[in-house]
Amino acid sequence: MKVSDFNFDLPEELIAQHPLEKRDSSRLMVLNKETGEIEHKVFSDIIDYLNPGDTLILNNTRVMPARLIGEKEETGGKIEFLLLKRLEGDKWECLAKPGKTARIGRKFTFGNGQLKCEVVEVLETGNRVIEFSYDGIFEEVLDSLGEMPLPPYIHEKLDDRERYQTVYSKEKGSAAAPTAGLHFTKDLLKKIEDKGVNVGYLTLHVGLGTFRPVKVDDINDHVMHSEFYQLSKETADLINKTKENGGRIISVGTTSTRTLETIGDENGKVRECSGWTDIFIYPGYKFKIVDNLITNFHLPESTLIMLVSALAGQEHVLNAYKTAVKDKYRFFSFGDAMFIK
Structure with missing residues (x-):
């Protein structure tokens, strides 16, 4: 299967540049994964497609203010670091721009010296490992700078x-938002629970690899990035009970989906656990846990549109995307939503 099989024409003006004033007022395309039938709704209508006894699974990760603009101690030259993941203590893997400035042993300062760092390693990927020094609590310093x-x-x-950030974000650690969740308001979530729909949470810290283009021709040659996940016993029990009772597992976003499908066993059960996932879901994959999906509209030739195609069928999805372009749906992080029923 070729990466080009997941291409479509996307006018740049359809890439949403800002969020709508009201989160749940975005448009909602409802796609029937069996028939390919399409309905056009507003996101707040999602409640009409959820049944008592179903379970909605949301990713409660919280995006870090991970972009730091600083300067080289000796010369004052500008540097930008993008924090990717904490390694140990105050050491972080990050992207540096310009990279040639961030050599081993070089020191940088941020916010009038509130935060300082030294480059301690250059990885094979070109990413840097930096070690911070500061007074106080790192998260508070990062929030301010x-x-x-x-x-x-x-x-x-x-x-x-x-x-x-989603209205239910809690666990800091992401370099990007789980954007399907941006459409929910606290009021909408309460209405969903009042209807008898269960709401459960997991954590997957979204890495910047989610934006990296697929650079191979054959999708079988693509290597996925790795991301940290965590599923609690409470949510695992909720999912298993829902399955036993004949309810549906409705995943909010590709991040929740990848987590559930990583943890799920061949019997459709999940368990409390944490770890790193590099699961790559594309057409031909047999879903073990997820029945339905709420997601945004994704990049052409991305691993995300491949995952959606695995659930709803490549032909159905590409037709839905063609319709979305024709009807001027808004795409990507701040864009409109799709429900695969």
Whole structure:
């Protein structure tokens, strides 16, 4: 199967540059995975497609203000670091721009010296390992100095950085938002629970690899990036009970989906656990846990559109995307949503 099989024409003006004023007022395309039938709704209508006894699974990761703008101690030359993951103590793997400035032993400072770092290693990938020094609590220092790491296709500045967080975000650690969840409001979630739908949470810290293009021709040659996940006993029990009672597991986002399918066994059961996943889901994959999916509209030739195609069928998905372009749906992080029923 070729990467080009997942291509479609996307006008640049359909890439959403800012969130809508009201989260649940975005458009919702409902796609029947069996027939390919399409309905056009508003996201708040999602409640009509959820049944008592179903379980909605949300990723409660929280995006770190992981972009740091600083300067070289000796010369004052500008540097930008994008924190990817904490390794141990105050050591972080990061991207550096310009990379040639960030050599081993070089020291940088941020925010009038509130935060300092030294480059201690250059990895084979070209990423840097830096070690921070500071006074106080690192998370508080980062909150005061860091900026939101918006995706590269968003060119407008975000006035309120909470709009790049879900209303239920809790566990800090992501370099990008689980964007399907951005459509939910606290009021909508309460209405969903009041209807008798279960709501469970897991954590998958989204890495920047989610934005990296697939650079091979044959999808079988693609190597997925690795991301940390965590599933609690409470959520595992909820999922297993839902399955036993004949309810559906409705995953919010590709991140929740990848976590559940990593943990699920061949009998459709999950268990409490944590670890790293590099699961790559594309057509031909047999889903073990997820029945339905709420997701955004994704990049052409991305691993995300491949995952969606695995659940709803490549032909159905590409037709839905063609319809979305024709009807001027908004794409990507701040864009509109799709429900695969």
